[in-house]
Amino acid sequence: MSAALKPRTDGLATASVDIDWNGRPVSIEHRWLSAAGPAAPLLVFLHEGLGSVAMWRDFPDRLCAAAGCRGLVYSRPGYGGSTPRAAGEAWGVDFMHRQAHEVLPALLDALGVDTTRDPPWLFGHSDGGSIALLHAARFARRVAGVVVLAPHIMVEDLSVTSITRARTAYHETDLRERLARYHDDPDSAFYGWNDVWLHPPFRHWSIEAELGTITCRLLAIQGIGDEYGTMEQIRGIARRVPQTRLLELADCGHSPHRDQPEAVIAATRELIHSPGDTR
Secondary structure, three states: OOOOOOOOOOOOEEEEEEEEEOOEEEEEEEEEEEEEOOOOEEEEEEEEOOOHHHHHHHHHHHHHHOOOOOEEEEEEOOOOOOOOOOOOOOOOOOOHHHHHHHHHHHHHHHOOOOOOOOOOOOOOOOHHHHHHHHHHHHHHHHHHHHEEEEEOOOOOOOHHHHHHHHHHHHOEEEEEHHHHOOOHHHHHHHHHHHHHHHOOHHHEEEEEHHHHOOOEEEEEEEEEOOOOOOHHHHHHHHHHOOOOOEEOOOOOOHHHHHHHHHHHHHHHHHHOOOOOOOO
């Protein structure tokens, strides 16, 4: 059951719901957006590797209002106001698979979202984009469509280099203090993400072979100046999922919804309200 709304310092009010994650109770911070009526499409927002409900800021509200959608924004375990990682706990190489196959289904079930009767749309950024793709590949009939921004389908040298720089920034700059605005436990959020991405076995991580089972509409967006991945990330999706629409944005880095929000909103709205183009 969702707890009472709690205000955050950023002005957003969130709720929490408990899920059972493989026998472990975990509290998930979330926020409902109701820019449209109960029959409108539902957009579920999946944040980046250092993201949270609060870090999306007002973008989900803007997108849902423009597209005529309801929205659900949540913080994954270890992030925002959700249950932080246990002391000494490290994410495994399969951490995105577990989020896609275990946590997201458990959350939707706990919140009463009937994905068989009313499949949601998934809107994922970075790691959240990869999780959205994995969920759509496993639960093909329970997803209406997917929009991914700067997703990862494999690990590139560019990604590892930038994530290594982020570690230096966390130790030597005010990055930790800035992340504390968005996470109850910034160390949980940062090291959960950073440690696994820099774990040598993760260098061989890839979800390319799993994408072929995606049957829903799919829009893949990436900035030409993305410092965490090359265009091969989204072009690789298009080769494996023929119905994919690509949007490559100039003057845009790793966060298209911040750098080019109007372009992202327009393309997402068009995808949701266009005739189906699934296989």
